[in-house]
Amino acid sequence: MREGCLNILTWHVHGSYLNNLVQVPHNWYLPTKPGRPPGYGGKGATFQWPDWVHEIPAEEVRHLKLDVVLYQSLPNYAEDQFQILTPEQRVKIKALHEQDRKQNRRR
8 A cells, every 4th residue: 555645446347447547646446256246357457557556355345444435336336335345434435437327237
């Protein structure tokens, strides 16, 4: 973790968008789950990610000191936050920015 930077949690929804977003030099955390289901794919292999982008197992997210939570899909906001974030983390600065409403729906 780099000092003097924000600690930001977000889910991997669209690689190109995420790649551009994480060029902002803060501490970025991407939750992962076994089998890498939608939103939990971590960095992926398509891009060269900056050193300040970190994968973290979803069950360890509750131990992070977060400043911002960026939700990129409605399922991240409506479901995932309650599964991986503590109540304290859920009251931090948060934003919902849906990339593709049709694609971001879970089946």
